[in-house]
Amino acid sequence: MRALIQRVSSASVTVDGNVTGEIGPGLLVLVCAMQGDTEKQSQWLAQKVTKLRIFRDEEGRMNRSVLDVGGAALVVSQFTLAAETRGNRPGFSTAAAPDDGKRLYEHFSAQVAAQGVAVANGVFGADMKVALVNDGPVTIWLDTEA
Template structure:
């Protein structure tokens, strides 16, 4: 699985102009299941996400995790993280099928919740608009193939 994580002071995901998920301080997590991924990859990615020390401590250093700051997570499915860009038109053949990807997306959100983190989500496969304030800016790329 792949995730693009952005530290935020606030974020909203909307569908057809209607907000369906909103958080304050925390992380926006764009997540993509890849072909061959399973619940083990989803659980690892969730643990890594909630424990990643990318929030400032009292000295201003990135030394605190989402758990340490009692932040929330906005989890948004984004199959385009699987983009293959050899040519000018991206290909997405390495992304999991929607039938395999959606349960892994849901599992990932459930795993984040299991750590005591408040989670808001978008809607798998929907055309969504995400609005966020990237705090820092801090943006981190995670991929379970590098675990």
């Protein structure tokens, strides 16, 4: 699985003019299941995201996790993280099939929540509008295969 995480002051996702999820301080997590991924990768990724120390401590150093600061997570499915860009038109053949992708996306969200983080979501497969205020900015790429 792949994820792009951004430390945010706030973030929201809108589908057809309706806000489906929004958070205050925390993480925007764009997530993509890849072919061959299982709940094992989803579990590992959820633990990594919730324990990653990218929030400032009292001295201003990145030394606290989203759990430590009591932040939330807005989890949004984004199959384009599977993009293959050898040519000028990206290909997405390495992304998981939609049924598997949805199952693993939902599993990932549930695992983040099980770690103790409040979770809001986008809508799998929908045309979403994502708004965020990136804090830092801090943006980190995670891949369970790396």
